[in-house]
Amino acid sequence: MELTLPRLRFPRPLEQGDRIGVTAPSSGVQPEMQARFEVAVRSLRDRGYEVVLGACLGTDGVVSAPKEQRAAELTAMLADPSIRAVVPPWGGELAIDVLDRIGWAELADAEPTWLVGYSDMTTVLLPVTLRLGWATLHGANLMDSPYAAPDGLLHWTEVASGPGPFTQSSPGRYRSTGWDDYVGDPGVDTLRLDAPGTWRVVGDEPVDVTGRLVGGCIDVLGPVAATPYGDVRSFGRQHAAEGLVVYLEACEDSAYSIARVLHSMRYAGWFEHANAVLVGRTSAPDARDLTQTGAVVDALGDLGVPLVLDVECGHVAPYLPLVNGALARVVVDGDRREITQMLA
Incomplete structure (x- = not known):
């Protein structure tokens, strides 16, 4: 059965001083990757953003936390009007298990927030665009954020920062x-x-x-x-x-x-x-x-x-x-x- 989709909406352009939420809807950060995680967080702070760390970040297994907790934290960050973007540390394997736990009805009435990521995060990015009508940003995760964009390409924060054309x-x-x-x-x-x-x-x-x-x-x-x-x-x-x-x-x-x-x-x-x-x-x-x-x-x-x-x-x-x-x-x-x- 064909769905009736909401109209397409774009989140407000990201500005310096805005808050960026970090949570892991799929895989979390292993202890040996903590140093890179701290570098990645600092790279966003150095770009002028305030970084808000969630509770669903650490892991000893395939996911960062039980699916109910991961979905609730993602929903809360996306619904929080003070958070202008949400980015995971990286992808993983089982983001699919949060789809029926996300608060879709709650988010339908919220102002669009940038959701950023790639790999397993596309399991969430795509439904957010289709079911909520929010534009989402594919191309990098938090751990990729310290990299300078090579000639010809843009950093994800640049693309999220204006209407374009880019x-x-x-x-x-x-x-x-x-x-x-x-x-x-x-x-x-x-x-x-x-x-x-x-x-x-x-x-x-x-x-x-x-x-x-x-x-x-x-x-x-x-x-x-x-x-x-x-x-x-x-x-x-x-x-x-x-x-x-x-x-x-x-x-x-x-x-x-x-x-x-x-x-x-x-x-x-x-x-x-x-x-x-x-x-x-x-x-x-x-x-x-x-x-x-x-x-x-x-x-x-x-x-x-x-x-x-x-x-x-x-x-x-x-x-x-x-x-x-x-x-x-x-x-x-x-x-x-x-x-x-x-x-x-």
Whole structure:
């Protein structure tokens, strides 16, 4: 059954002096990561924000606290008019278990607050946009916040700080060596981009399209794609006049799994109003006879819309902040690789 979605609303631009809440709706901070956590908190304070720490942060297991406590703290921070943004330490594995515990009715009457994150947090970001109509910010977690944005990209706090237009372009380089050592070097704030690479278009045709942004991590959105928490079909129909730019990225699932989930998303109507699909660069494994690119082409290659690959919107650094609900223009032509977002 198609849902009636609320109108799209954008949180007030983030300003210096605003309060940013930190809670972990999924995984918390292990003791050995405490030093990096403190560096990350300090980096936001150094940018002029007041940081409010929640109780759901520590963990000895897969989640930071019981799901009821995690959902209640997230709801309270999002409903608190003095908190202008909420960001988790990082993603995790089981954010899906808070979805039926979040106070959706309470938040429906609240002023929109920026909810920031990626990876497992997209399990929460997407429903907040679809069910509440709040724009949400995909692209970085708290632990990524100390990094300076490389040339061409913006820090997430910059994107949350105004209506735009914000134009970002591919730096043309990425990190091929996995994660930095937060234990040995908790203060690292420069992304080491050691490999050349930029956006590719399936079919190599120029691209110039617009649409409302929506998307996230395939691995965790697949399980909610055909539920009321992932009703992108209704969101697309709501914004049919503008169309959608759907962005997706694979974290660690195999090419077989990614192909199956993309087909499932297609059956659930995710691409009915897509004007383009952006696919993040990934280090997820290929299969013996199917690459990650092949998985995308198998599921989406006959949609009749541009498929733009190796966009900086996933688990491979650097990180391109994208706003669910923003009106975006994507251009890939010659040496031009850019996306412009308007928060309106």
